[in-house]
Amino acid sequence: MSPSFRQRLFVFFLVTPALIILLGVVVYPFVYNVIISLSNMNLRHIRDWEIVGFRNYVKVFTEPSQPDFYVIFIKTVVWTVVNLFFHVVLGVFLALVLNQKEIRGKGIFRTILVLPWAVPQLIVALTWRGMFNYEYGSINQLLTKAGLPAVEWLRGPTEAFIAAIITNVWLGFPFMMVIALGALQSIPHDLYEAAEIDGASWHHKLRAITIPLIKPVMVPAITLGTIWTFNNLNIIWLVSNAGEPSDNTHILVSFVYKAAFNFYRYGYGAALSMIIFFILLAFSWVFMRRTKATEAVY
Amino acid sequence: MSKSMLKKYLRVTASYAVLILFCIISIYPVSQVLTVSLRPADRLLSTSLEIIPENATLSNYTNLFVKTDFLLWMWNSLLITSCVTLTGVLLAATAGYGFSRYKFIGKKAAMQSMLVTQMFPATMLLLPMYIMLVNLGLINSYLGIMVMYSATALPFCVWQMKGFYDTIPSSLEEAGRIDGCSQFQTFYKIVLPLAAPALVITALFSFMSSWTEYVVAAQILQDTALWTLPIGLKSFESNMSTEWGLYGAASMLVTVPVVVLFLALSRYLVSGLTLGSVKG
Numbered sequence: 001m002s003p004s005f006r007q008r009l010f011v012f013f014l015v016t017p018a019l020i021i022l023l024g025v026v027v028y029p030f031v032y033n034v035i036i037s038l039s040n041m042n043l044r045h046i047r048d049w050e051i052v053g054f055r056n057y058v059k060v061f062t063e064p065s066q067p068d069f070y071v072i073f074i075k076t077v078v079w080t081v082v083n084l085f086f087h088v089v090l091g092v093f094l095a096l097v098l099n100q101k102e103i104r105g106k107g108i109f110r111t112i113l114v115l116p117w118a119v120p121q122l123i124v125a126l127t128w129r130g131m132f133n134y135e136y137g138s139i140n141q142l143l144t145k146a147g148l149p150a151v152e153w154l155r156g157p158t159e160a161f162i163a164a165i166i167t168n169v170w171l172g173f174p175f176m177m178v179i180a181l182g183a184l185q186s187i188p189h190d191l192y193e194a195a196e197i198d199g200a201s202w203h204h205k206l207r208a209i210t211i212p213l214i215k216p217v218m219v220p221a222i223t224l225g226t227i228w229t230f231n232n233l234n235i236i237w238l239v240s241n242a243g244e245p246s247d248n249t250h251i252l253v254s255f256v257y258k259a260a261f262n263f264y265r266y267g268y269g270a271a272l273s274m275i276i277f278f279i280l281l282a283f284s285w286v287f288m289r290r291t292k293a294t295e296a297v298y
Numbered sequence: 299m300s301k302s303m304l305k306k307y308l309r310v311t312a313s314y315a316v317l318i319l320f321c322i323i324s325i326y327p328v329s330q331v332l333t334v335s336l337r338p339a340d341r342l343l344s345t346s347l348e349i350i351p352e353n354a355t356l357s358n359y360t361n362l363f364v365k366t367d368f369l370l371w372m373w374n375s376l377l378i379t380s381c382v383t384l385t386g387v388l389l390a391a392t393a394g395y396g397f398s399r400y401k402f403i404g405k406k407a408a409m410q411s412m413l414v415t416q417m418f419p420a421t422m423l424l425l426p427m428y429i430m431l432v433n434l435g436l437i438n439s440y441l442g443i444m445v446m447y448s449a450t451a452l453p454f455c456v457w458q459m460k461g462f463y464d465t466i467p468s469s470l471e472e473a474g475r476i477d478g479c480s481q482f483q484t485f486y487k488i489v490l491p492l493a494a495p496a497l498v499i500t501a502l503f504s505f506m507s508s509w510t511e512y513v514v515a516a517q518i519l520q521d522t523a524l525w526t527l528p529i530g531l532k533s534f535e536s537n538m539s540t541e542w543g544l545y546g547a548a549s550m551l552v553t554v555p556v557v558v559l560f561l562a563l564s565r566y567l568v569s570g571l572t573l574g575s576v577k578g
Contacts, residue, residue, distance in 0.1 A: 006481070007400070007481065008402075011402055014392045014395055015396035015397065017393070018389040018392065018393035018452065019408065021389065021452065022412070022449075022452060025446075025449035026449050029423045029427050030418075030422065030426070032426035032429075033422055033423070033425060033426040036425065036426060046433075047433075094316075094317075094320060097317060100309075100310070102306070102313075103310070103313060103317070109317050109321065110564070111561050112324055113320060113321060113324055114561065115324045115325065115328060115557065118556065118561060119327075119328060119553055120506070120509065120510030120552065120553060121510065122532070123531070123552065126531070126532070126545070127549065129535075130334070130540070130542065131327060170327070231417075231419050233419075233420045234513060238532075252419070253420060257420065257513065260421055261428075266425060266429065269421060269425055270421075270426070272421075273418075273421045273422040274422075276422075277418055277419060277422055284417060
């Protein structure tokens with residue numbers, strides 16, 4: 001065997017198993033999803049379905065459902081932006097605080113602050129749901145102890161949505177903190193020393209050194225975070241108990257999950273999945289291109 | 299004390315205050331679960347805020363083992379999770395290396411499509427897979443759920459491993475080749491040991507994502523004999539009366555191993571993540 005043939009054989013054995021599995025469990029279902037989205041498949045037509053064209057896609061945008069697509073879309077954007085804002089601001093802020101050279105016990109603080117990320121999302125969601133309980137939940141007890149009125153967290157549409165956001169902010173900031181901390185540690189110290197000699201103030205150093213230097217690491221993390229948050233079915237579904245009160249607490253993914261598995265609208269659900277996917281694809285493409293974040297990837 | 303000393307003193311004090319405040323916020327919900335799990339049955343709906351409740355008892359834990367199928371759920375979860383993690387790590391360790399070191403036709407397209415799968419909403423694969431499993435009569439099977447979990451975890455694992463291999467200088471392998479190692483030997487004797495942190499992180503994420511996954515399992519595993527821990531846990535929580543004691547005890551037992559593992563490995567998190575998924 002010639003060396004180049006042996007090398008090709010080696011690569012083939014390295015890569016093929018994963019690619020075959022991905023073809024079977026990702027590509028094939030994806031293609032099947034496209035077909036379902038163009039069909040009239042539902043509980044009554046699970047085997048004798050037929051292709052009906054783009055009817056399901058039209059339905060997503062025009063069907064006067066309660067709540068309708070546009071309302072949920074706006075809620076999803078609010079959900080994503082608010083969550084990401086707090087994740088990044090809190091994460092970077094805590095990383096900056098923790099990274100000061102005078103702070104002792106960094107390891108302990110870091111370990112404790114990473115805790116919300118380590119706890120399984122299911123348990124996070126159900127526990128916070130318990131904490132938001134009107135009568136027995138500890139949030140309202142803390143509020144009343146502080147002399148504030150108790151809030152009907154899980155019964156009002158806005159309150160339930162806020163409750164889900166609080167839960168998700170809690171579990172999401174450690175990821176950004178860990179990423180920011182890693183980035184901060186790679187900034188050479190002499191940069192700050194030079195700036196100090198020039199008499200730079202702290203916000204000057206933040207703007208001129210810290211932010212530009214952690215940006216290349218933060219931008220992909222933010223992109224990934226946006227995608228994960230936009231698609232985070234767990235928290236909204238479990239905190240609001242499947243969209244309660246009366247389907248007012250949905251983001252797009254929880255709405256499509258409900259359409260597919262509670263109302264058995266397979267064609268419609270598949271079409272809506274495709275639309276969510278294209279929204280995210282467009283977002284990532286534009287965002288990554290603007291910030292030129294993945295230049296060194298291939 | 300000079301003015302700059304005072305400023306520094308204030309800054310450090312404020313920093314500690316902020317850190318301690320956020321530590322309390324991080325710990326509080328977890329301490330709630332612990333409290334609930336230790337409450338005696340007649341005080342489950344207590345409104346007290348103390349962490350170790352009055353008359354603390356372990357009866358919720360014993361009830362969990364005696365009165366519910368907790369051990370069965372744990373067995374199911376362990377079986378499914380270990381299969382998914384092993385497959386994920388094995389395939390990602392090899393494929394990631396291939397993607398990192400060699401050029402071949404379709405490489406760029408394959409890498410990009412793996413990144414694109416991260417944008418799939420959960421239903422994108424769940425719905426077609428569910429219908430396929432129904433048609434094949436594979437609903438309510440370990441195989442069905444394992445396939446689902448691998449589909450979601452594998453692309454991320456491959457990316458992460460590829461990103462890590464990229465940071466290992468290839469001069470090491472060239473040295474190995476000169477010393478007479480075959481390609482496979484350089485891979486598993488030189489590169490793989492160096493990639494241990496990334497392997498550990500990849501395994502951890504794979505493990506965590508399937509150990510506590512609920513929404514997919516709820517559709518695919520409807521037979522109570524196949525229930526995993528998350529479905530069992532959720533069953534304690536119902537609208538009419540939540541069995542908070544059992545829920546708390548089960549949550550502790552599900553969470554503690556994961557948290558310990560996660561925190562023990564957290565020093566690898568920075569390198570694993572910034573080099574792997576994020577930079578790549």
